[in-house]
Amino acid sequence: MNKTDKKIEDILQLPESECIYALNELIEEYNFDCPEAIKELKEILKTYNYGNIGLAQINPILGNIQYNAQKIVKRIKYAENLGLDMVVFPELTLTGYPIDDIIDRHPVVVEENIKWIKEIAKITGKTRALVGFIEKVKSNTGRRYYNAAAVLGEGKIESIVRKTLLPNYSEFYDARYFEPSPIVGAQPPETLCNFQKPVDYPKLNIINGKKYGITICEDCWNNNEFFIPNLYHSDPVKTLADEFPDVIINCSASPTRTKKEQLKHNMLSYISRMHKTPFVYVNQVGAIDNNSFDGSSRVYNARGELLARAKSFEEQFLIVNPIKGLGKIYPLANGLEKTLQEPKIFTLDYEPDLERTYKTIIQGIRDYFAKTGFKRAVLGLSGGLDSSVSAVLVADALSPQNVFGVSMPSKITSNESKNDAQTLAANLGIHFAVAPIKAMYETVNNSLQELFTTIETKWDVRYKHSFTPDNIQARSRAMLLWGISNEFGQCLPIATSDKSELYMGYATVNGDMSGGFAPIADVTKTKLFALARWLNKNRETKNVIPESIILKRPGAELAIDPKTGKPLIAEDALMPYEFMDEVIWRIENKHESYKEMFETEFLYEREHNISLEQKTEWLDKFYRRMSTALYKWSILPPSVIVDARSINKNDYRQPITSSKINYKGQTTDEIEKIITEWM
């Protein structure tokens, strides 16, 4: 009796439901190649004579159809071997989501995915496979593509469902190339690439005697009782529910963001309860550039109760039976369930979101590197919070032996900082090198001073106090990191700017904000402190980040504060991080104006007595700096979106030349007066 057989035998002692999931996990461990376990599992599943569904949450590579197809075929085969009624894949599984403008510039990708869907259909048997793909249509009107999903079975395409509601905000750009489907639910296979006018056809798919209503992603996000106001004019789920399906299915690709799990859970629970119909939701997992998809596919029963949920941030094939109540709930990222009903207010209690934040970023780094063909990372270790947290995240994502931390002290760098950097590297087990930048700084500075002497004979606009010396330091460091990246295989430099500093433009172009990837560009400073403490407490190796790094007040150690004679502290140059981060939070989550902020109390104000002049000064500085930071946002390296809103250029678009917006606004009287003066 070999090891596998022994494991199977042990598993078979468990109660039936536990047994199903243990066998399934074992089979996934063996990459679906474990006939003995499959045989046993099939036997058990037979007792459910209908309604067994596989939720195949996979991590695709965008546009790499063959890679994605292999994952799909493997799971279809597994589902068939188990005798499931259906296997459901995420939205646009064949190409990955979001496909973006590739669809328009390289229509060959669409043609290829149609060949593949037809060929995959041929290998299907009794088990139906619901596979997302891009459909091209010959039509005299409208956009030329549908975001579609095909029901495959018995060797052919049985029917096609097309997405009706097209999200077109934040990270979503669906309406750029997709045409909204004029009909909800199934259409016959003859309409493939030829869907001009909807045909009268049963909306629901009947599979093994049960009726399924199929929707795609946004199609389930417009319930007009749950959402007020509604973004769209129709509710595809309601249209299908009116046909009395046994189960409603949704193929999704929905990236994780702060508070989104709470919204999603409440909404899906509401919908299934309202329609008294089980709801199966299958989500993409893995990161595609800035979007980190969390998987966590799930099933709600007809009472709106969570029946099953797949793992977060991992591929999984989860077997459920929404009709007969079979399911298993794998844990969410810690902390999320606690906050399902939490109000939307600014708080420094980041704890409930930290594990999700960590996993979102780790997956973002890992997939960006893997999918672009990189393996190694190099980053500067300053002994400060940003680079320290970045180092931990990168080490966890790529493994420590693939990370080099480089301490690049200047004359301003304290011994404490150097030691902290070295300690961190040692704690973390990453490689470490020291490269002082004194010689570079001096050479660059000499060249520049000579140039400046020439230039000021022509231009009478030399600053009395410039940031040139600060920037030379930051850029010298980036020069070394990029040099390493150029010299060693599959190695990218890491940009360590955080979100608070990016809002303030407090980052050097071609310096600390430059790199192949920016892991913490969507984490504010106050949250970063919390994350550092969380990492110290929750990683297997405790306390890798020296306490002195966390206790130190952040500053770039690029310049000496003339007032103190010590390195400049960022909060002294800007404003308290607690205040700054609340401004960011209010803009991003409440769309508040300057005036609204001025008129309502900040958390910081409750704990510190600040004058209105002080508040005005900070707010003015914030808006002024934010306006001029737009250029920096536009050249920000790829970075993973973590928060409910971000400055990622794929998520938020603001022309740089709009830097003269009057965010403070004017009263009607003021406007009237201004116009009168013009007359």
Added chain:
Amino acid sequence: MNKTDKKIEDILQLPESECIYALNELIEEYNFDCPEAIKELKEILKTYNYGNIGLAQINPILGNIQYNAQKIVKRIKYAENLGLDMVVFPELTLTGYPIDDIIDRHPVVVEENIKWIKEIAKITGKTRALVGFIEKVKSNTGRRYYNAAAVLGEGKIESIVRKTLLPNYSEFYDARYFEPSPIVGAQPPETLCNFQKPVDYPKLNIINGKKYGITICEDCWNNNEFFIPNLYHSDPVKTLADEFPDVIINCSASPTRTKKEQLKHNMLSYISRMHKTPFVYVNQVGAIDNNSFDGSSRVYNARGELLARAKSFEEQFLIVNPIKGLGKIYPLANGLEKTLQEPKIFTLDYEPDLERTYKTIIQGIRDYFAKTGFKRAVLGLSGGLDSSVSAVLVADALSPQNVFGVSMPSKITSNESKNDAQTLAANLGIHFAVAPIKAMYETVNNSLQELFTTIETKWDVRYKHSFTPDNIQARSRAMLLWGISNEFGQCLPIATSDKSELYMGYATVNGDMSGGFAPIADVTKTKLFALARWLNKNRETKNVIPESIILKRPGAELAIDPKTGKPLIAEDALMPYEFMDEVIWRIENKHESYKEMFETEFLYEREHNISLEQKTEWLDKFYRRMSTALYKWSILPPSVIVDARSINKNDYRQPITSSKINYKGQTTDEIEKIITEWM
């Protein structure tokens, strides 16, 4: 009799129509403050007792409502003084277009623009003013904003028109926040910010007894005879034409691109002829980041003939009477009219597009600097084509005394290159400095070599031949340029990468592709050669670019070619530019696939005998390099779009992790075989 009176007297001797335009030009010269001329002009215009319209093409600053409002008020006053029936402004005049995500994140901007539209209405009299603005709506369904235009007159808002067709491709993102108007034509003023259900109301606006049908931008781009297929399901112009208006009006903000003038002219001419109705088209002018709007507002008569056209790339107030046939046709950029009926094929005859290209870029640079508060530019002068053409463009946009050219020779730089750079600067009249990078190169290289020794003890993946030395040179130069920018007021460094090289990723991160603005990022190399010759021939000062720069084969002078012992020539490392630029053109204009390119003859093939192996090698290299250039495109500095398609990240969106796309495609048989192997 003062100078103005003398000018007016001279003008009054001209034939009536000439007289109108000469007076109007004089008044614009005086910034609308020339009562004597206004009085005379008003007198002449009285003979047209209805139908006089002012086309007010203005250059707004995005989001700077007060700045824009001042321009609007001034022109409303002028139109009123002249007794015109109407003055028409471009789309979203109050805020500027495109407003992008500002609309969502900072709703205060929308609130402000509504206060302003109400106040501006109060100063109107008999003359109607058509002013574009953003309307916020309280509604339980749909997006919360309309792209609207208000007809102002007699001190109030008379009616409101809302955009129905929302462009959402390339540089357009209208559908992200705007709701398409469910109704075409006018709605009553009570619907302001309260447009939930359309009211039964006359679609046309009656002004001084004549009927006007008003549309906004994309609303006129869906004629289903001119365009096959059609992008949208309705044609607002047709809906209005069915009501028999005397004139159809369109408020636009439509950026210039290669071949767009031809399309626009043919389409507008077609529409006016088809509906037998004069068509008035008013376009925004000026650049907003990457979008350069060309103005060229115009009128077609009921036979589809061009009756009037305003200047290109300049603000203008053009007086027309579409009903009575009053108009003046100002010249387009040279060359465009020649090509109105030209087929869409790849050609090296760039001549007809060069003046437009020049003006598009000049305006792009000038407005980016002016609108962000910069005045000066610094750029490296290598003696090569890219930096030379960039220098001319920047000097022309900002004036020579605001430009510093810096020659930064390394040991590879030839004396010829140094001399060429100096000659160019002298010819152009820009400031010039020399800053050898030898010392920087050596210091950086020393620091790096030391680091590399440490790193290779841990990482066994050091390249035998790396690009590190090349990149150190490019980055040292950028370090100096950014240093100057940090040290001197309102000064930005210029990135000199061209489009062909960016496609190939043949540009250094934090090196030549880094800068505050990239003027030639959308100009391919073969076009750049043509542009250099055009500049030498057509600028007031002839031959500023030394012939030796144009004759030299391009190369970065960063490395020595071991085969020749001379600096590496880019075409030897890549492929002939003529071939490369045709690949780019076919992808961007024909959406061709690898296979289609392989199977059809290139212009280059007609003139050179190349083997299929050679063609395969070049195509393979092109696709491989293009895939890995995506990261560089994502951090490309702001740059002006020139061509029909571009890599500008606001225009073309492709996730970097999609670099594994199989652009070559597979046959059905191959796919079947692959799947069989998986089974």
